[in-house]
Amino acid sequence: MDFVASVVTGVATLSSTLEDGRTQIVGxxxxxxxxxxPGRTRVPFTVAAATEVLMCCFRRKPFEDLLHRAPHVAxxxxxxxxxxxxxxxxxxxxxxxxxxxxxIASLLVLLARREAALRPVVPKGRVEIELVLTREAMxxxxxxxxxTVSRQFSxxxxxxxxxxxxxxxxxxxxxxRLVTVANYDGSL
Amino acid sequence: MDFVASVVTGVATLSSTLEDGRTQIVGxxxxxxxxxxPGRTRVPFTVAAATEVLMCCFRRKPFEDLLHRAPHVAxxxxxxxxxxxxxxxxxxxxxxxxxxxxxIASLLVLLARREAALRPVVPKGRVEIELVLTREAMxxxxxxxxxTVSRQFSxxxxxxxxxxxxxxxxxxxxxxRLVTVANYDGSL
DNA sequence: CGTATTATTGACCACTTTCAAAGTGAGTGG
DNA sequence: CCACTCACTTTGAAAGTGGTCAATAATACG
Numbered sequence: 521m522d523f524v525a526s527v528v529t530g531v532a533t534l535s536s537t538l539e540d541g542r543t544q545i546v547g548x549x550x551x552x553x554x555x556x557x558p559g560r561t562r563v564p565f566t567v568a569a570a571t572e573v574l575m576c577c578f579r580r581k582p583f584e585d586l587l588h589r590a591p592h593v594a595x596x597x598x599x600x601x602x603x604x605x606x607x608x609x610x611x612x613x614x615x616x617x618x619x620x621x622x623x624i625a626s627l628l629v630l631l632a633r634r635e636a637a638l639r640p641v642v643p644k645g646r647v648e649i650e651l652v653l654t655r656e657a658m659x660x661x662x663x664x665x666x667x668t669v670s671r672q673f674s675x676x677x678x679x680x681x682x683x684x685x686x687x688x689x690x691x692x693x694x695x696x697r698l699v700t701v702a703n704y705d706g707s708l
Numbered sequence: 709m710d711f712v713a714s715v716v717t718g719v720a721t722l723s724s725t726l727e728d729g730r731t732q733i734v735g736x737x738x739x740x741x742x743x744x745x746p747g748r749t750r751v752p753f754t755v756a757a758a759t760e761v762l763m764c765c766f767r768r769k770p771f772e773d774l775l776h777r778a779p780h781v782a783x784x785x786x787x788x789x790x791x792x793x794x795x796x797x798x799x800x801x802x803x804x805x806x807x808x809x810x811x812i813a814s815l816l817v818l819l820a821r822r823e824a825a826l827r828p829v830v831p832k833g834r835v836e837i838e839l840v841l842t843r844e845a846m847x848x849x850x851x852x853x854x855x856t857v858s859r860q861f862s863x864x865x866x867x868x869x870x871x872x873x874x875x876x877x878x879x880x881x882x883x884x885r886l887v888t889v890a891n892y893d894g895s896l
Numbered sequence: 897c898g899t900a901t902t903a904t905t906g907a908c909c910a911c912t913t914t915c916a917a918a919g920t921g922a923g924t925g926g
Numbered sequence: 927c928c929a930c931t932c933a934c935t936t937t938g939a940a941a942g943t944g945g946t947c948a949a950t951a952a953t954a955c956g
Contacts, residue, residue: 536801539893544804546797557790564794591779598786601793602745606752608796609734613724615803616732616851620944655903663804668944670904687903687953705727808912843935853913858936875920875935 521563523577524556530573531652534565535660545661547608549573550634554600558584570652615663618703623662624672625702628682628690632698647692676701709751711765712744718761719840722753723848733849735796737761738822742788746772758840803851806891811850812860813890816870816878820886835880864889 527549534547534555546565549555555575556563578586587594614626631651632643651658655666655673662669676682681698683691692698715737722735734753737743743763744751766774775782802814819839820831839846843854843861850857864870869886871879880886 534797536798538801538805538891540891542805544801546800559787565797587783588779591776591782594779594782594786595775598782598789599747601786601789605789605793605796608793608800609722609753610724612734612796612800612803613726613732615800616848617726617730654901660804665945666903667905667946671944674904703726703728842933854935855914855937856912859912862936 521556521561521580523579524554524558524583525575525577527551527553527555528574528576531570532573533568533570533653533657533661534563535568536565543660544663545657547604548634548661553604554597556580558587558597570657620662620664620668620672621675621701622703623664624658624669624676625681625698626704627658627662628692629695629699629702629704632692632695643692643695645695647695647698649690649692651688651690709744709749709768711767712742712746712771713763713765715739715741715743716762716764719758720761721756721758721841721845721849722751723756724753731848732851733845735792736849741792742785744768746775746785758845808850808852808856808860809863809889810891811852812846812857812864813869813886814892815846815850816880817883817887817890817892820880820883831880831883833883835883835886837878837880839876839878 532549535545537543659666720737723733847854
């Protein structure tokens, strides 16, 4: 890659794959997220558009020059990177220690919060979530199989936590209940 | 925290814990690693020394001033942070997709490589690894139980991949074989 | 419409966890 | 110097969560 970029609209995934095909999505690129690394030509992950994606791209050289000349841009990039690092570490807790139901709920909470971050509303009570990912992509992000993801959605529906309209649209009846299922404590 | 720091000697762990006690170690702080975040007082994780640790600390204010005045320091910090982000994402593949034997082997490979990075030797053939972590800490880093970690060490020993001298010292007979067990492909 | 992709559901099974019991080893105090 | 203790580790047996394989259903798209 001879450019760096920032997502404007749409969703892309960052993933790693083992030789036998097992795939882990290690990050979602949502609007405002940054892709690429100053000083490096290669992104050591697979980048794939999950929806149609519009990105704002900069050729690497001019961008690197900009970083040298404009310290506040570099500071901003550092801060964004530190946010991503923290998000990655938070997700490790989900991958390493949460159960399947907790993982699904955690993903829904994450998507709701990221969606809400673009608007001035804190998720509460009834919340609508547009799933931008297939069951398989969610599985690959959560370290599950697509069958388990599907089963957990059915289970959340049976338990009255969510409603499904079609296959990609989720209605959360009580956001706090979802947060409880996700086993999020106060920190996030 | 009113300071930032860099590890000089020893090992510390960064971890998150759920209310019911499930713990995930989200990062190891090895010599040369950085702790703290410019502009923030709180580290949103638990930091614990795994061995005796010597850290080089800077009060936050003077350090932040330094970042403003010395752009190459800021650039260096950005680069280190990007390395950590990549390491965190690489570890997600271990947590989300690798089996217990692969996880153990991956940890051994990681520790051997980090140890080797301080010296001018690429791990190859016979390698000695000093485990700085208890079985429980390894389990918490790998998303396993301590019993499973113990069993996998026994299994690696039975298979002739490693020898154990005491409980913390591992002799790897053939590093390439360990890399194979870990299911690392060429990328790392 | 018809075809391909995506999603759901079931039955069975494997791997990891859980619970329990010894075993090891380092450090302390008699 | 030895016994005692506590933390850590090993090992076993049973149970359970999530995975695998397979068939069916729903949805999207040409």
